[in-house]
Amino acid sequence: MSTPVNEVETVDPTPAGTGKGNPKTASAAAKEGLTGRLGSGLALVIAVMWTLPTAGLLISSFRPEGDVRTNGWWNVFSNPSFTLDNYRQVLDGSSQTSLTDNLINSIVITVPGVLIPISLATLAAYAFAWMDFKGRDTLFVAVFALQIVPIQVTLVPLLQLYTDPPFNLMPLGGREAPAGGLYGLWISHTIFALPLAIYLLHNFMREIPGELIESARVDGAGHVQIFTRMMLPLMAPAIAAFGIFQFLWVWNDLLVAKVFSSPQVQPMTVSLQLLVGERGQDWYLLASGAFVSLAIPLVVFIGLQRYFVRGLLAGSVKG
Amino acid sequence: MSTTEKFIQMGIAVALFFGVMAAILLLTQRLRSRTGERVQAAAFLAPAVLLIVIGLLYPAGRTIYRSFYGASPFQAPFVGIENYVDLFTDSTQLEVLRNTLLWVVLTPIVSTFIGLIYAVLVDRARFEKFAKALLFLPMAISMVGASIIWKFVYDFRSSDNVEQIGLGNQVLEWIGLDPYNFLLTEPWNTLFLIVILVWIQAGFAMTILSAAIKAIPDDIIEAAKLDGVGGLRMFQHITIPSIRPSLIVVLTTITIATLKVFDIVQTATGGNFGTSVMAYEFYRQNFVSGNQGLATAIATVIFLLVVPIVVYNIRQMRRLEGR
Numbered sequence: 001m002s003t004p005v006n007e008v009e010t011v012d013p014t015p016a017g018t019g020k021g022n023p024k025t026a027s028a029a030a031k032e033g034l035t036g037r038l039g040s041g042l043a044l045v046i047a048v049m050w051t052l053p054t055a056g057l058l059i060s061s062f063r064p065e066g067d068v069r070t071n072g073w074w075n076v077f078s079n080p081s082f083t084l085d086n087y088r089q090v091l092d093g094s095s096q097t098s099l100t101d102n103l104i105n106s107i108v109i110t111v112p113g114v115l116i117p118i119s120l121a122t123l124a125a126y127a128f129a130w131m132d133f134k135g136r137d138t139l140f141v142a143v144f145a146l147q148i149v150p151i152q153v154t155l156v157p158l159l160q161l162y163t164d165p166p167f168n169l170m171p172l173g174g175r176e177a178p179a180g181g182l183y184g185l186w187i188s189h190t191i192f193a194l195p196l197a198i199y200l201l202h203n204f205m206r207e208i209p210g211e212l213i214e215s216a217r218v219d220g221a222g223h224v225q226i227f228t229r230m231m232l233p234l235m236a237p238a239i240a241a242f243g244i245f246q247f248l249w250v251w252n253d254l255l256v257a258k259v260f261s262s263p264q265v266q267p268m269t270v271s272l273q274l275l276v277g278e279r280g281q282d283w284y285l286l287a288s289g290a291f292v293s294l295a296i297p298l299v300v301f302i303g304l305q306r307y308f309v310r311g312l313l314a315g316s317v318k319g
Numbered sequence: 320m321s322t323t324e325k326f327i328q329m330g331i332a333v334a335l336f337f338g339v340m341a342a343i344l345l346l347t348q349r350l351r352s353r354t355g356e357r358v359q360a361a362a363f364l365a366p367a368v369l370l371i372v373i374g375l376l377y378p379a380g381r382t383i384y385r386s387f388y389g390a391s392p393f394q395a396p397f398v399g400i401e402n403y404v405d406l407f408t409d410s411t412q413l414e415v416l417r418n419t420l421l422w423v424v425l426t427p428i429v430s431t432f433i434g435l436i437y438a439v440l441v442d443r444a445r446f447e448k449f450a451k452a453l454l455f456l457p458m459a460i461s462m463v464g465a466s467i468i469w470k471f472v473y474d475f476r477s478s479d480n481v482e483q484i485g486l487g488n489q490v491l492e493w494i495g496l497d498p499y500n501f502l503l504t505e506p507w508n509t510l511f512l513i514v515i516l517v518w519i520q521a522g523f524a525m526t527i528l529s530a531a532i533k534a535i536p537d538d539i540i541e542a543a544k545l546d547g548v549g550g551l552r553m554f555q556h557i558t559i560p561s562i563r564p565s566l567i568v569v570l571t572t573i574t575i576a577t578l579k580v581f582d583i584v585q586t587a588t589g590g591n592f593g594t595s596v597m598a599y600e601f602y603r604q605n606f607v608s609g610n611q612g613l614a615t616a617i618a619t620v621i622f623l624l625v626v627p628i629v630v631y632n633i634r635q636m637r638r639l640e641g642r
Contacts (some may be wrong), residue, residue: 037560047453050518053468054457056486060471071482072489101322108325112332119340120367127363127448131356135339143368146375150579152601152618154378154612156385161373179328180320185389187330191374194367223359224348252461254582264320269463273586276467283471290467295461301459302452305579312526 026030061287068284086288099271099289106251106267106293108182113189113250114243117172120190121197121242122235128198128206128229130213140202147195155259158188162260173260180265188260189250197242203232241307244300251297253259339366358505379622395612402616412600418509419596422516422580427573430517434524437537438532439554451529455522463520464584469515470587473501505593512594515583521575524569531565532558564635571632578625595623 059073062082067075090099127133128140162173162184171177172184208231216226254269261270272289279285301308320328328583343366347359384400389395406412434454441450446515457465475498483489488498502509535558559566584590584599595603597617605614 039440043437043444043450044394046440047450050454050457050521052486053472053518054460057468057471068484070484072484072486074486074489098564104325108329112329112336113331116336119336120370123340123343124367124395127360131360131363133357133360135362139368143371146371148626149375149379149624150598150618150621150625152579152598153382153622154375154613156605156618157378157381158374164547179325181324182328183332187370187374191370194371195375198367221559222348223356223363223381224344228344248459252463254461254463254585258585258602259606265325267584269461271461272467273582276470277589278585280470283474286467287471290464294464297459297461298456301456305455310524312523 011199022121027029057287058291060283061291063284065284068287087292089285090289090292097275099268099292102266102268102271103292105261105265106269107260109185109189109257109265109267110247110250112186113193114246116186117190117193117197117246118239118243121194121201122232122239123227124194125205126200126223126231128202128232131223143195144199147199151192151255154191155255158191159259179261181260181262182265184260185256185265188256189253191248192256193246193249197246200240201235204235208234220271237307237310240304241310242303244304244308247300249299351586366537381620382615383619385611386619388612390610390612392609392611398612402612403620405613405622411595414593415595415597415600418594419578421509422513422577422596423574425510425513426516426520426572426577428548429513429521430573431528431569433517433521433530434526434569435566437521437526438529439558442529442532451525454525458522459601460519462515462580463535464581465515465519466586469511469518470502473511475500475503493506494627502594503592508588508592509594512583512587515587516577516580520573524573527565527569532560535561538558564638567635568632571628571635575625575632579627 056073057075060068062084063076064081064083064085065075067081089095090095092098093100124143128136128143159173162177162181163171165171172187173181177184193272213226213231216230221229248255250269251265253271254273258273261267268289272286272293275282275286277291330578343362347362348357350359389398407416437450437454441447444450460468471484472486473488474483475488476483476485477500483492483498487501491498502508504595528637532614539557539561540553543553547549550555579598580596581598581602584594584596585602588594590599590603598621601614601617601621604610604617
């Protein structure tokens with residue numbers, strides 16, 4: 001059930017320059033069959049197909065509106081002209097097409113959408129991993145199994161719960177919702193993250209040797225001390241691994257945001273999607289808008305790639 | 320709501336939940352007895368389990384129940400399996416099913432194939448790390464962003480005197496073909512939408528498969544080499560069987576993601592021109608057409624389709640971890 005940390009380390013897909021002195025691997029051998037010009041050509045074609053579309057939009061985001069409208073971005077090499085006007089249009093708060101509010105909404109939605117599930121999941125994962133109580137394994141399997149629930153199945157009743165809650169509770173959706181329905185968004189992202197988060201963090205926690213916990217217990221430490229003084233520091237890499245997953249998921253989410261957010265708290269993804277519908281031919285705007293929303297996850301992703309890969313290899317199916 | 324207010328609300332939300340966590344830790348700190356420990360375990364689990372029960376278990380049950388009732392959001396009558404019958408007889412819904420099938424068959428196979436080929440080709444190449452990053456980066460991009468990127472590639476200008484601004488049609492013109500309306504021409508437009516998801520998922524496939532390839536023990540390769548196996552035969556008889564569990568995990572994981580694809584269809588075509596899929600149709604039926612009965616039936620079918628794949632996926636994943 002648990003993946004030893006070491007194993008995860010060894011399967012890091014980008015070990016810097018590993019095995020240069022040992023070329024006898026399966027893939028190296030397989031490559032012999034595909035090498036030569038054909039193989040490298042194929043790799044190059046794939047690499048180009050995966051880069052050129054993004055590059056094209058990125059270049060267009062810096063081209064003047066008139067140029068973007070009348071000719072292709074590849075003309076930039078023969079006739080270079082650049083401007084920051086497109087970015088000014090989407091970032092200047094006073095312009096009509098400003099996306100700054102939506103950018104702020106994305107941040108405001110994402111930060112608690114990542115922190116809340118992590119805090120609740122580490123607590124629960126610790127209880128599942130190191131506390132003894134009746135029915136522990138059954139409950140754990142149940143939580144784990146709920147990963148299979150696709151979010152589509154939950155949306156309609158969940159929205160009803162938010163807008164029209166039972167027992168005269170405060171509604172978290174609809175017109176009277178506090179903070180424009182932000183609470184509904186945060187709770188939804190938390191709910192959808194919990195099964196996977198608990199499962200992943202539990203697996204990482206089980207990798208810590210039991211003797212370590214036992215000896216701390218013998219020395220008189222309670223679960224709370226063990227949790228705060230030992231577990232949390234040891235879990236930092238695992239929490240980072242899950243955190244980056246959850247960050248990308250919440251930041252890039254469209255469906256949950258479309259269902260639960262009121263217009264005043266719409267994130268970037270929703271406003272971009274609406275912009276495509278309304279001004280589908282205004283590529284100068286779409287390009288800069290898209291890159292404003294892509295910049296933050298790309299930076300986070302590149303910076304924390306190592307953790308992300310580890311999380312990926314530890315296995316993750318999200319509902 | 321002003322920006323400051325939003326940030327204040329955000330601070331409150333985070334403080335609230337960390338407060339709950341701190342309270343649980345502080346209140347249960349002194350509990351040491353056998354019963355005390357049980358109380359402590361209950362307190363650790365309560366917030367998460369409560370949210371899961373209210374937010375996943377109850378809604379899932381409620382959706383399945385609701386799928387046997389009529390369209391109206393208010394006081395819909397019991398209609399039995401009528402919604403499900405509609406799902407499999409109505410011509411629009413049949414088209415949705417056909418598209419979903421196309422997505423679910425093509426996306427995992429093509430992404431995995433490209434990911435595998437690329438992983439093998441760049442393995443131990445001089446720029447391996449950089450080359451992998453190129454395929455890997457689309458994973459950080461939102462599906463909305465990816466759809467915009469590709470919509471730009473597919474951009475279509477019909478008149479002869481106007482220059483193409485989309486790369487796709489420009490390439491067609493360069494090789495002497497007529498421009499083609501990628502996103503509007505049925506039924507092939509679905510294929511061009513699938514390209515977008517393949518573009519996103521191939522990096523995932525490559526990462527997992529590359530790790531699996533690197534984990535194949537050297538002695539197996541040595542032995543095979545001594546027996547005179549090499550090249551493509553090595554790939555077919557050694558590499559593929561060795562990474563089989565990883566291949567299955569990749570295929571099933573992408574299949575699950577594909578069944579739930581909503582963002583791409585919504586952004587690229589809005590589900591028009593015969594490109595709707597189940598996960599999109601669920602949204603349209605519920606929030607645009609107001610047919611809650613049909614929407615919940617679609618959600619239930621997605622659920623039923625996902626279950627066996629996830630179970631299989633998890634089994635394979637455990638086997639992979641057990642090694």
